[in-house]
Amino acid sequence: MPELPEVESARLVLERHALGRTIADVDDSDTYVCRPHLPGEMRAALVGRRLTEANRRGKSMWCETSGLHDAEAGPTLGIHLGMSGKIVFVDRGGEEIDGGDYWQRGRARGDHRFTRFALRFTDGTAVMLVDPRRLGRVRLDPPVERLGPDALDITLPQFRAAMARGSAPVKARLLDQEALAGVGNLLADEALWRAKLNPNRPVDELTRAEVDRLRRSLRAALDQAVAGGGVHTLSVIPARHADGSCPRCGARMVRGTVGGRTTWWCSREQPGAALPA
DNA sequence: TATAGTGTTATCGG
DNA sequence: ACCGATAACACTAT
Numbered sequence: 126m127p128e129l130p131e132v133e134s135a136r137l138v139l140e141r142h143a144l145g146r147t148i149a150d151v152d153d154s155d156t157y158v159c160r161p162h163l164p165g166e167m168r169a170a171l172v173g174r175r176l177t178e179a180n181r182r183g184k185s186m187w188c189e190t191s192g193l194h195d196a197e198a199g200p201t202l203g204i205h206l207g208m209s210g211k212i213v214f215v216d217r218g219g220e221e222i223d224g225g226d227y228w229q230r231g232r233a234r235g236d237h238r239f240t241r242f243a244l245r246f247t248d249g250t251a252v253m254l255v256d257p258r259r260l261g262r263v264r265l266d267p268p269v270e271r272l273g274p275d276a277l278d279i280t281l282p283q284f285r286a287a288m289a290r291g292s293a294p295v296k297a298r299l300l301d302q303e304a305l306a307g308v309g310n311l312l313a314d315e316a317l318w319r320a321k322l323n324p325n326r327p328v329d330e331l332t333r334a335e336v337d338r339l340r341r342s343l344r345a346a347l348d349q350a351v352a353g354g355g356v357h358t359l360s361v362i363p364a365r366h367a368d369g370s371c372p373r374c375g376a377r378m379v380r381g382t383v384g385g386r387t388t389w390w391c392s393r394e395q396p397g398a399a400l401p402a
Numbered sequence: 403t404a405t406a407g408t409g410t411t412a413t414c415g416g
Numbered sequence: 417a418c419c420g421a422t423a424a425c426a427c428t429a430t
Contacts, residue, residue: 126408157426184409208409209428239427258427260409291419302410309408356408385422387407 127206129276129307130350132184135204135212138224139179139188139252142214146246147175158241158256159263167202170265171244174199182275183306187267203267204242207260213237217249224252232257276307277347284340288328295331295339296324297384308343310386311356311365316343317390318361318371323397324383324390365389 127135151168153159159167171190177198178189184206190199204212211232213224221235232255242263243253254261274283287304288295298304299313308316317324319342322335331339350356360372369378369389376393 128408131408205409208407208426257429258407258409258425260426262410293420297420300409311408362408384420386409 126208126309127184127210128309128312128350128356129184129347130312130353131355132181132186132206132307133351134354135206135210135224136179136181136186138212138214139176139186142223142250143176143188143244143246143252144179145175145177146248146250148172148244149247150245152240152243152245152253153263155241155259157259158254158261162264167263167265170200171202176202176244182269183272183302184309185267185269185272185306187269200265201267203262203264203269204254205262205267206254207256207258207262209239209258210241210254210256210261212252213255214252215250272302272306273304274306276305276312276343277351279305279340281337281340284343285333285336288331288336288339290328292327292329294325294383295322295328296386296388298328299343300384300386307347309356310388311359311362312343312346312350313384313386314365314389315346315350315356315359315361318395319346321391321394323395324388325381326397361389361391 148171151171153167154164156164173193174190176188177191180187186204188202192198213221215221237255239255239257240253241256241259243251245251273287288298296313299308320339322339346359350359364372364378371391374393376391378389379392381388
């Protein structure tokens, strides 16, 4: 599902099409995705306004809105894609003309069965959140202040600080959105594989050189995935299966659970392994 | 029919 | 209170 690169693709869909159009109607009837709002609450807050900015930090997006009648700006619209969310833009005829294709798996273009939220504009176009699993979220004035630095912007000192606390496995720390924002399960495996670090290594046992190497690897993985439009374009992802082998050295890939998530690593290049029972 | 899953968060135990 | 591990969430694809 969406990690930073996919969310950036979704943000660009909003930026290309949703900014500047006037909101005519809002479908906020899914009370699970739109919690804690009541149905109609977001519609009442947004109709007549325009989206003026599409922002992102880690996997969270938020849009600023215009004021009504030259008044001050409106509320902030927060969007999180969860595990299966996609942002899709459709034209006046309901034809899908952008979005969604950054992650085609399990969904045909134009399949809007799982639309959970939508903004319809005065010109008849619309943006929608298509999210089969409904783990995505849309809300007003979302809390984003708890997120750590965006993984694309994080400086070396900030990255060192993010890895400096506690003794969790390094992969668990990479996934901690309060430490740094944007890294998901696949990106974490890729960065660790590139840095040749075992995902179970406790952060407090990493050398400074290893931490710095990890940041370079993460940066390279992010750049590749953002350019390619998604984490599915990363190198080690195709090897995450039962008889997968390391794309670099050919050794068998090993599967385990780290930080509560399914994790794959190279048995030869990422040694160190399982913590003693 | 049973299971895994690209994310987040409440809850529990140390 | 801090930290880390786990379950739960909702639902589809395999």
